[in-house]
């Protein structure tokens with residue numbers, strides 16, 4: 001077990017002497033992260049308690065509850081409840097104008113309510129399921145939060161945004177804008193597909209429509225099929241999270257969203273006037289059918305989409321729906337929303353002018369967008385089934401050359417967030433990603449820190465068939481590698497946020513500090529916003 005971790009030990013006596021320095025090899029193994037133990041989670045919270053605010057600590061604790069399979073969460077709560085409730089104590093002291101006020105059950109109750117809100121949002125469980133005391137609530141704050149969030153946009157800000165941007169619309173954008181607004185006003189529901197290649201102003205138009213509806217204190221839901229597209233929509237969420245789409249969607253004959261009639265998401269869907277779904281081409285046709293079935297049911301309406309206007313946007317030349325491994329191209333086409341029975345009722349609107357070239361006179365952008373369109377429409381020359389990319393890019397001969405082209409002078413410029421956010425290397429397979437990441441990480445200055453996973457086969461009888469070394473060598477998609485290597489200053493990407501909605505999947509971050517159990521990262525979405533986030537290890541299981 002120690003062998004792969006003691007890289008400096010070249011022979012058996014070296015290993016023995018390394019272990020000799022540690023009186024208890026068991027403790028040493030835990031310290032190296034080779035054995036799982038509840039102490040690891042307690043260390044994590046203790047480490048976090050030294051630098052995190054009470055709100056951040058509660059967030060961390062709720063993530064641990066929902067994803068880390070804690071053996072004894074009550075013990076951690078008892079140890080840290082005062083640290084987690086300091087902000088509520090402070091508020092109570094201010095309210096009572098009494099700086100002598102001490103912690104009380106009321107204050108701990110507020111803290112537990114806040115933790116339960118997060119657990120409910122992430123896993124839909126009450127915290128008594130984890131053995132923690134069930135908090136008492138006077139109102140249903142969860143209801144208020146989600147519904148008010150959708151209704152609580154600042155009208156003056158929305159108005160200002162509309163006044164500034166409405167006059168900028170181009171004639172084809174104006175046509176689309178009026179068409180959509182008329183459909184919303186008729187209130188009979190319907191589906192509009194905004195067919196617009198990249199750079200034609202989809203996001204610009206959508207943001208204006210969202211502002212127009214929100215300014216009237218009506219509800220406009222903005223969703224996208226992928227997390228990264230959500231970052232461009234104000235108040236955006238992924239479609240899976242907003243509509244509670246089930247994972248078994250593709251196999252269902254009568255697909256439905258998992259939204260209970262009296263739940264908060266149901267109230268939001270009942271009240272909304274407009275739903276914008278960006279990158280809809282990536283979604284399975286059953287997702288849109290599930291939304292139609294659910295809206296008609298919740299709103300007790302026979303109209304298409306239960307009377308709500310659904311604005312779909314995307315580009316079929318880009319990514320289509322992802323189907324199960326081993327599926328044929330015909331399955332992919334069958335999964336496409338164009339093959340849904342609903343498509344016959346979809347009204348199409350088109351945007352064709354590339355705004356980046358039209359506005360900024362960027363001839364390169366125009367040429368590039370033209371070539372992209374040709375590629376998407378299959379008009380590029382094809383040689384033995386492969387299209388040449390020479391027309392739309394520069395061809396390099398090796399990985400080091402690619403790295404040098406994309407990240408020249410990395411060691412000097414890696415601290416420049418603007419520079420970093422303008423470049424990335426995309427790879428079709430995880431193996432290639434690992435190789436590129438490794439080579440770039442080596443080039444960065446500073447010491448490399450390695451975080452190892454603890455892999456265990458479940459049920460216990462399978463341990464003989466699947467030894468830890470074998471499990472360590474696997475890299476299933478969506479799980480971190482067995483050896484996660486990081487350096488301070490390294491750009492990283494958040495693959496899955498267990499505490500949505502603040503950071504969406506795909507957000508880029510910079511490693512700021514590395515602790516033995518955790519790390520802190522700076523938020524660098526397009527290098528414009530800077531916030532610090534705290535990340536910890538957690539449990540993943542795979543079938």
Ligand SMILES: Nc1ncnc2c1ncn2[C@@H]1O[C@H](COP(=O)(O)OP(=O)(O)OP(=O)(O)O)[C@@H](O)[C@H]1O
Pocket residue numbers: 168169170173196197198199200201202203204205355356359
């Ligand atoms: N009418 C307009 N007036 C001023 N700027 C505009 C207008 N329409 C679009 N733009 C600007 O043009 C650029 C491209 O627009 P936008 O990002 O909305 O296009 P898109 O179709 O969403 O592109 P992509 O699919 O690549 O994300 C943006 O900088 C946007 O602010």
